[in-house]
Amino acid sequence: MSLNPAEFRKAMGCFATGVTILTVDLDDEVHGGVHAGVHGMTANAFASVSLDPPLVLVCVDRQASTHAHLHAKKRFGINVLSEDQRAISEYYARADRRDTDAESVAGARFDRTRHGTPVLRGSLAYLECQLRSAEDAGDHTIFIAEVEDVVVREGNPLVFYRGQYRKVGEDVVK
Numbered sequence: 001m002s003l004n005p006a007e008f009r010k011a012m013g014c015f016a017t018g019v020t021i022l023t024v025d026l027d028d029e030v031h032g033g034v035h036a037g038v039h040g041m042t043a044n045a046f047a048s049v050s051l052d053p054p055l056v057l058v059c060v061d062r063q064a065s066t067h068a069h070l071h072a073k074k075r076f077g078i079n080v081l082s083e084d085q086r087a088i089s090e091y092y093a094r095a096d097r098r099d100t101d102a103e104s105v106a107g108a109r110f111d112r113t114r115h116g117t118p119v120l121r122g123s124l125a126y127l128e129c130q131l132r133s134a135e136d137a138g139d140h141t142i143f144i145a146e147v148e149d150v151v152v153r154e155g156n157p158l159v160f161y162r163g164q165y166r167k168v169g170e171d172v173v174k
């Protein structure tokens with residue numbers, strides 16, 4: 001019996017996740033006469049892999065432009081969104097976006113680490129990552145990266161659950 005894709009998506013949507021923006025520096029590239037700046041992409045297929053060394057994974061669609069950027073640049077940021085950053089998540093999931101409009105449309109602003117990696121201002125946490133390996137898996141690629149630095153801030157996460165953005169709820173009472 002072949003699995004219904006809609007049912008598969010629905011089942012995966014029951015697994016509540018946070019939301020991240022993957023950020024890659026493209027400032028050395030000039031597109032249409034202007035420096036390309038920061039490329040971002042919304043991703044929730046993100047997980048911890050190993051503590052020693054500290055490794056994480058992200059799964060990226062082989063059709064996504066981010067796929068080629070991660071292979072080419074190797075160093076990138078994973079920014080965990082806070083609950084007030086929904087517009088940024090929506091923006092970086094749009095196929096018709098232009099990276100140069102991210103600030104004016106969604107309020108996304110970036111800082112640079114000492115390695116020059118762009119990281120999103122106001123995120124709940126960021127991880128600065130260096131690509132270690134890439135494994136194709138169906139229509140996606142699993143990128144495994146070593147975490148070189150992290151910054152964690154106060155606040156609450158943006159949650160994605162059953163196709164909707166949410167805030168974290170109450171503690172579960174025993």
Ligand SMILES: Cc1cc2nc3c(=O)[nH]c(=O)nc-3n(C[C@H](O)[C@H](O)[C@H](O)COP(=O)(O)O)c2cc1C
Pocket residue numbers: 019040041042043044045046059060061063064065066067089090092093094095160
């Ligand atoms: C909440 C949410 C989570 C997403 N997670 C992923 C993901 O983990 N991997 C992926 O390849 N695309 C994911 N997407 C879709 C990409 O953000 C979207 O296809 C984006 O336009 C790709 O951009 P790019 O072509 O510039 O790389 C997600 C979208 C949303 C709204």
